Amino acid sequence: MRVALLPTEHGGSYRFVMLALAVVGILVSALPVLVVTIMSFSATDTSGFPPSSYSLRWYGDVLQLFTSDDPSSAQSVVDSTITSLVVATIVMVISTGVCIPLAYALARGQRKVRAGMELLFTLPLVFPLVMLGIAFLLIAESLALELGIWRIAIPHVALVLPFVLRNCLSAMNGISVELEEAAISLGASPMRAIWDVVIPLMKAGILAGLIFALIISFNEFTITFFMYTIDVNTLPIWMYSRTVSSLDPSTLALSVFIIAADVLLIVLVDKLIAGKGNLF
Amino acid sequence: MSTTTLKTWQAYAFAAPAFIALLPFLVACVFILRFSLSGESTAIEGFSIRAYQDLMTPFFGRSVWLTLRLALIATIAVMFMAVPLAFLLTSLTSPLTRRLLTVTILLPMILNLLVQAYGWTLLLGPSGALNKVLQSLGLIERPLFLLFNETGVLLGLIQTSLPLAVFPIVSAVRGISREHLEAASSLGANNWRVLKDVTLPLLRPALVGAGSIVFAFNASAFAIPLLLGGRRVQMLGVAIRDMISPLFNWSGAAAAGMILILMTLLVLVTSAWLVRVTTEKTKG
Known part of the structure; x- marks a missing residue:
């Protein structure tokens, strides 16, 4: 103590x-x-605090939003949620997929390469998000690129790279090179040694990286705010367009679902990297 | 053949996919720089520094000043809370309380910023929780206006950037050896003396590093001033957005963005330099 x-x-x-x-x-x-x-459990639709009585009516509203087809509204919450999840999945897979070999290269490569590369891949962390959003928007607009869902997925990948790399690196740092050498001296090829020895040992760090990418992409607002179109928009954008003039209690109920999911995922990451790494 | 270090070409081969994933970001950086020097305001055409010259207006100056001021106040407030929180996090013995506190502090940075904005709206609004509590305590008669002004924006900035300071300081606190602290207190120093003469100097690199990141993060904030400040708190992020969206002054936005990027980079580089100089001095 x-x-x-x-x-x-x-x-x-x-x-x-x-x-x-x-x-x-x-x-x-x-x-x-x-x-x-x-407030999401309030029975009234005024924003006075505390609520005069409690109910689950706004949760019912959220369920209805998701289950009933509403062809009149251009942006349906179901479409936005699906887009959010698809983008988050793409971002998760790509960022982790590229960070595993990178972490291996940084851990096993020469010192001087490592310092520069680590700095390079930390850049998106300190770069103003609003400028990233604007830069990607200007590129997409002035080159008239038809990117579909990749409009959002490409910037998100850049955004989560530092977090995923941090997790993969701290997992990689704990793996001694002797284990690999042992596998190779027993006849495994170097690639086989990586696949069968190093990757399984990195598992906790890889999982933490995957979850981090999922949380950040799913909750991202600023970049998406610049990049979204009528066809491609995410859940945070849907929430923004719904509440831009006034706060609507069913959005609060939806927020509670997001809070719960985030808390669950953070606890999971915290468990995975317990005591070993830092959160970022 | 030794497997202990990869050959340079092998290291680059392993890094190549990640490099491709980062490439759009690097292209975006170059693109913004090039656009800020464009002669036209909606396309890249020729070279000119007109976009920068056009920014030399009192309006833009006020926006820069407001951004620096709010970011600085938020950073100071964050540092005052982050150090005690880091002490608390490292001295908690129950894993459950520690995990609960970790989640509580980390959540605001990660959670959808809209949800936070809803929370602050409900808390600070004229009939919100804070005004209700203050009124029932008899401290105020009429509701305070806390939303859509600098107070609301500041609270939002503090909340979302707090984790950026707490967690690096936590790892630095873990690195302080107990012997230092015990030696100081066994020599008769009281808690405040230990904090001032031992703990804080030992934490200084982490404090400067965390402070500069918090400052950079807050100076480039966009969603918080947009959602909590309305049109009235024109921090740089929001001002840049307005150049793009209603005004279509793309090169102006790119130039303003370059100024924002240079400001944050300057703070980060200066603080990294300060840390290096001070640690070398204490070593030597």
Whole structure:
């Protein structure tokens, strides 16, 4: 226990101030999500807090949105959700597929190659999202590219690469080269050694990378905001267009489903990389 | 044949697919730079710095100033909360509480930004939770206007960038050896002294690094000022969007974007340099 960082007793003013600041941080993080969750159970459609009575009517509305066909609206929530999931799946598969060999190359390659490559693949992390959105939009528009779903999938892949690579790399760092050499000395080809020894050992990191890519792509708003079209739009864009003028409680109920899915996936990642790597 | 290190060509072969996946991003970077130097405002045609000259207006200056100011305030607030949170996260012994706190802090960065915006709207609105609580406590008589102004945007920025600071600081705190802290307190230093003279100096590289990333993230924020600031808080991200969407001034947007990118890069590079200089000084 780190007594001196956060003393459990005799802390005096230090302990009080530290805990107070931490509590403020927790409140700022958690309150918006909590309020959305509480309001989604409201029985009325006013946004006054707290709700005067509770019901599940908005959840019923969400179910209806998903089950009933509404040919009148151009953007159906079902189409947007399917597009979101398809994009997220493409992004997951591509980003993880390219990051596994890259992590291997970085871990087993020479030091000087590694530093430069790591920097290069961290760039999308610090590049302003709004500029990425605009840049991709300008390219697609001025070259008149017909990309379909790839309009959104290509920028998303670039966006998630740093996160996926981080996870694959920390998994790769824990695998000693002796294991591979043992497999090779027993007659396996180098590729076989990678496939049968290294990849299975990387499994937790690969899974964490896959989930990270899924969460980020599924929740991404900024880039998609610039790239979406009437035919290709994702769930966050559908939610935006529905609530741009006023907040509609059924969107809150839909939000609760998204919150639940995200929490579940984060817990899963946290379990997978427990104690070994950092979240990012 | 040794398998310990890959030959250079092998390393590049393994990296090639990832490089192809990153290529559109690199092309986009070059494209923005080229467009900002275009002579025409809606197409790449010739070279000119007119787009940059056209930005020298009081309106754009105010937007840059607002962006820097809000990003700085948000970064300072984030750092004040991130350090205690990192201490708390590393001193929790129960895995369940630790996991709960991790999820609580990480969620805002990852969760769909619209959901967060709904949350802040419901919290800060005239009949929202915060005003209701303050009114029932008798602290205010009329509801405070917290939404569609800088307060709402600041809270949103703090919330979404907090995890960017907490988690790097957590790994740095894990790296502090207990001997340092015990030595300090056994020599009679109280908690504040230990924090000021031992813990914070040891954490300095992580603090500067995390602070610069939080600043860069907040300076380039788009969705939060768009959703929580309405039209009234014209941070750079939103101002750039307006150049594209109603105004069709593409080269202007590209030039403004280049300025935003240069600002964030400058902060990141300066802080990396600061970390290097200070760690070399303490070593030497």
